[in-house]
Amino acid sequence: MRTATHETGSVGAPAEARLDARTWPIRLACMRGAHLVARAGFVAKAALYGVVGALALRAALGRGGATFDVKQALASLASPRGASTTLVLAAAGIAGLGLWFVLEGIVNPNGDRGAWAAISRVGQAVGGLGYVALAATGLRVALGHAPGPSGDQLARTGAAEALVLPGGPVVAVVIGLVAIGVGVRQAHLGISGGCLRVLDLSATSTTFRRWARWLAAFGFAAQGTLFGMVGAFLIRAVVRRAPAEARGTGGALDVIAARPYGTTLLAAAAVGLFAYALYAGIEGACRRFPGECPAPGRAAV
Structure with missing residues (x-):
């Protein structure tokens, strides 16, 4: 006759539970x-968007700033004498964030279901790959190489290539619509407070939570507006067959500055980017990651 020890490895403790306890x-x-x-x-x-916002605010105030995208902001961290520790650390951090987004998009640790959830996961994974590419650019600059084309140059090159490829204009318009959709989604996440669901603010004060809500609303609205503008510029460039009209985020800020009351609008966009940078810092400190749970056999605190 078999004993409980043969079936479970020890009396009252299944082998699976013992293995889980050892590997936990x-x-x-x-x-x-x-x-x-x-x-x-x-x-x-947060640091990169802070640089973008700071330079845009300096430009709005007429103090010699510039309208940069995050790629140019990352490259600006390089030391004139060669590799910069700040640049390497920033690139490493961005790479880690990108890989986490890709992993989270593939694994789906929250168990989200439905078509919209699947689309969001794909978008998150693609965005993660964009962060990894940005980090690779930072490492190239740290090694003494040029950062490569800016967001504006990439947008114009992409629009020009789309106009000569079979089906290229249709693909470019779809990409532009996706960018507009991402921008609308970002703005909605911030204004509705939906982005706050991934944060654990239980240990913070009411004032802190209120400020986090405002930073999310203003910051996500600013970033979403820029994404939407980039998509709209791409569609217009293709429809008009004028690739030079395509813009990246830096170019979108230039367009804002050239509008009536451009100085005020650019300053507002810069403050919005600052808000987005501050929110990213809060997210880094307070984000609630899937799988954060107590060890087996222990109660949650």
Whole structure:
């Protein structure tokens, strides 16, 4: 006759439970390490958008600033004498954040279901790959290479190539519509407060939570507006067969500055980007990651 020991490995303790208890410290360490890397990435993201906002505000105030995109902002961290520790750390953080977004989009740790959830996961993974590419640019600059074309140059080149490829204009218009959709979604996440659902603000004060809500609303609205403008410029460039009219985010800020009351509008956009940078810092500190749970056999605190 079999004993309970043969079936479970020990009386009253199934083998699966014993294995889980043994591997849990390793799994927990890996999980916390991944979360730490992602948090560092949010801090790097905050720094980059802070640079973009600061330079745009200086330009709006007539103090010699410039309208940069995040790629140019990352390259600006390079030291005139060569590799910059700040640049390398920022690139490493952005790479970690991008890889986390890709992993989260593929694994779906929240178990989200439905067509919209699938589309959001794909968009998140694609955005993560964009962060990885941005980090690669930073490392290239740290090694003494040129950062490559700016967002404006890439947009114009892409529009020009779309006009000569079979079906290219249709693809470009679809990409433009997707960019507009992403912009609308970002603005909605901020204004509705939906982006706050991933944060754990239970230990913060009411004033802090109120400020986080305002920063999210203003910051996501500013970023979403820029995304929408980039998409609209791409569609217009293709429809008019004028690739030079395509813009990246830096060019979108230039267009804002050239409008009536452009100085005021550019200053408002710069403050919005500052708000987005501050929110990214809050997200790095307070984001609630999937899988953060107590060890087996312990109650949640």
